[in-house]
Amino acid sequence: MFTGSTKLPPTKTPQPERLDEVYAALRRGLQSYLQVHQLELDSLGQQIRENKRNGRLGSLYELDKQVKAIERFMRRLDFHLSKVEELYDAYCIQRRLRDGASKMVAAFNSATGSREARESLSEANKGYRECTEHMCSLESEIESQMGEFHVKMKGLAGFARLCAGDQYEVLMRYGRQRWRLRGRVEVSNKQIWDSEEYVFLPLITELLSIKVTELKSLANHVVVGSVSCEMLDLFCPLPQTLAVDINDLGTVKLNLEVTWRCCSLQHTPLIASFVCLFVTLLTLCPVFLSLFQSV
Template identity: 30%
Template sequence: MSTNRLTPFTKRSITMNNSIPEILGQEQIDLARLKKQAQLTQTSIPKTPRITRTLKTLESVLKVLEEHSRKCKHQIDELIQSVANENHQLARQLHEAQVAYLKLQAHTASLQSLKDCYCRYAHMLDGARTMFNAYQQTSTKRDSIDQVKLGLKECTQTLCAIEAQLEAMLGTFVLSLQEISGFSRICPGDEYEIVIRYGQQKWKTRGRIRKHDRTEQIWTRQIFHLKAKLADLLLIKVNEVKLLGVSLKTIGTKCFEVNNFYSIEAQRMIINANQSGTIKLIFLIHW
């Protein structure tokens, strides 16, 4: 999992008319640096902030990290006790555990700080929209409306840049395709195609059921690395290959929320590929 550090905060004041409240507040993050870091990590910056889904994802991630942090702390306490009892063979293991714990704490703190900043700007954006709508319904001077529009634009750009940096810190999902099963529905010699879409990421694999043993399957690809995203859904489509690989018959398409994928332990996911559930896909998910 990535351990990018939090972008430092900078303070700069914005000169506004006395009659207009300071929409953006006094403390802001360095927008230019956020954009540059997004380019370095090859993370695309969205044009529109996805506030609700972003906060929901961050809540899931931070919950998992905090739980893992507690487990690591408990393990360190046990190792300290063992070393204190003159079991010096565990000293190296204790040191490694302490280093990993400190990295985890720093990464969690960075995510939490960015989340707090994101929440502040989301609140400012809501206030700027309310003010803009109110000014449009009154005879306010054009300069005042333009100033509010400027604040609205800067809030939007900052939220989008923060989302890009957060995505760079979410790590990667590794999906391992175990098998396709279906009892009487899966026959020896059948061939299937699986398409996986996650945001702009797309993977495709084809598999064939062995003629002499339906439990033995050959796939062109079984491991899929998906860069974790804040607001995208995972889509899995299963096709049955017909007519010597020329024609495809769609069996089913499933769409998933990935927030449950954030877990320290590996998870086994069983998907009903068709509506009746007679064909199932089995994946092993690591984060």
Template identity: 65%
Template sequence: GLPARLPEIMLVGSQSFSPGGPNGIIRSQSFAGFSGLQERRSRCNSFIENPSALKKPQAKLKKMHNLGHKNNNLPKEPQPQRVEEVIRALKNGLDEYLEVHQTELDKLTAQLKDMRRNSRLGVLYDLDKQIKTIERAMRRLEFHISKVDELYEAYCIQRRLQDGASKMKQAFAASPTSRAARESLSEIGRSHREYTENMCTIEAELENLLGEFSIKMKGLAGFARLCPGDQYEIFMKYGRQRWKLKGKIEANGKQSWDGEEVVFLPLIVGFISIKVTELKGLATHLLVGSVTCETKELFAARPQVVAVDINDLGTIKLSLEITWYPFDVEDMTASSGAGNKAAALQRRMSMYSQGTPETPTLKDHSF
């Protein structure tokens, strides 16, 4: 067939973003995936953007909440090492969100101070309202961080108690058997089970504080591998959460997909597995490749465009844009209302800078 159009490869740098929800894009350095226990580096150091991907009509965001993978099923065994790694990544992400909000707050506060002498009350009101929105978001983040700290401190206490009970079990098991020793061993066993159950319960509560991952499909990049008429199926699995979508390479090199975005709830234990299959016919499916991806580095304040190597040679890559929200996506969208008005506010500020408060201009009609 005709050779596929080479995808455009570009670097996407950090951009400024509104206080309620970021829109800058940065590159994840670790989302290259790994096969089995052997982590392998991504062979693509650039971002892969596919501006030619066909946009479907915006539908209601598909969420994985209805799978009930949280609260209902406690982990059977605690995973303290993994909990420590994920909580460290979570706190780094929350601190990054706070820093971003603080930077935006400082900028708006300076603007408000400069504008008080030469601006309309309406503009000052909008700016003050935006500042208050950021301050509320920061207080919410600080409270969220305190909840994480409190739960993790309780988890560490239960972990130390469990370790102590485990060592005592070993000591009594190695000592000469007697009735008193057997009774003590039985009591220690009950305590050990209690501490273990407490750790599992706290793990589930911590998992509920991880927020949401919003994953957007950007397209496949396969260079000469992608030809017009090719059809592919992508299957993502994250714990009990699933996302399956099908796409086709069009004659003009564009890609059309039947899914655009999904929300996964982050897990403490579990990785995102991705499988790409080429659909050759009704009963003929050719496995292109599968990969398992780490999620710790996705706890970031800015969206990340990641290019995942699907096969061993790296000739097929899946491009995704992943955004982490500390809270529910809908809550974040609602709280970012004032932030989304930043551009309009800037236009109004520049509009009124052309005339003093005592000298209205014709542009006042747009106020």
């Protein structure tokens, strides 16, 4: 997981083979999200049955609210998955049309230079360009449905390599997205960084590039190592703690925690509980309602 890899080719044309890999990982991640929330639903259902059986009715209202919140999120998630599948199906259709147009172009190029052949070649080239544009557009649409990667800095691990007073710079590049952070090692071996979290938008054709530099003085910087990392394994419903080998020997590692948020509206039980409490106060307390309206 999260191993080094070679840089992918720049995106000047559609990348159908790469999209197949990304789609498989994205679809698998969305299905895992649904499974995790289904397990949460099953657990809440068990709690509700036990509370009813034991006569503990006070918490049923809150449990029911949690169940409804999860069910709403799962419906939204299921719709999100269906939309991704629909976009991928449309992409596959355009891919087949483009392959057909490519074969026609090759056939007409090898034909005699008659007027009809030239006209047919022009139409085939036009169809090929249109399919290419549609595929690029669909790649962008699928990319917009891939959610967010929330990356937290957990520090460097270097065994005997890290010493008190050492200062480091970490630069992460992901397409046009960049996260540059600096940190130092304290006497207690605690590390202090000027930035702790960053949000990357997933990309289809890019790898995450990481470069770690030791800052010895203003004019003396030593590159500890750099690596390019695949992101496909990060489409996972649960946070993942990663240790990335920065140098060839693996003596310096970068520790990160990555949380994938599959869509903009995540299921947040604590926020839902706060809203329920707020509505209850407005309903049951006329004084509170009048104060709220006056504000």
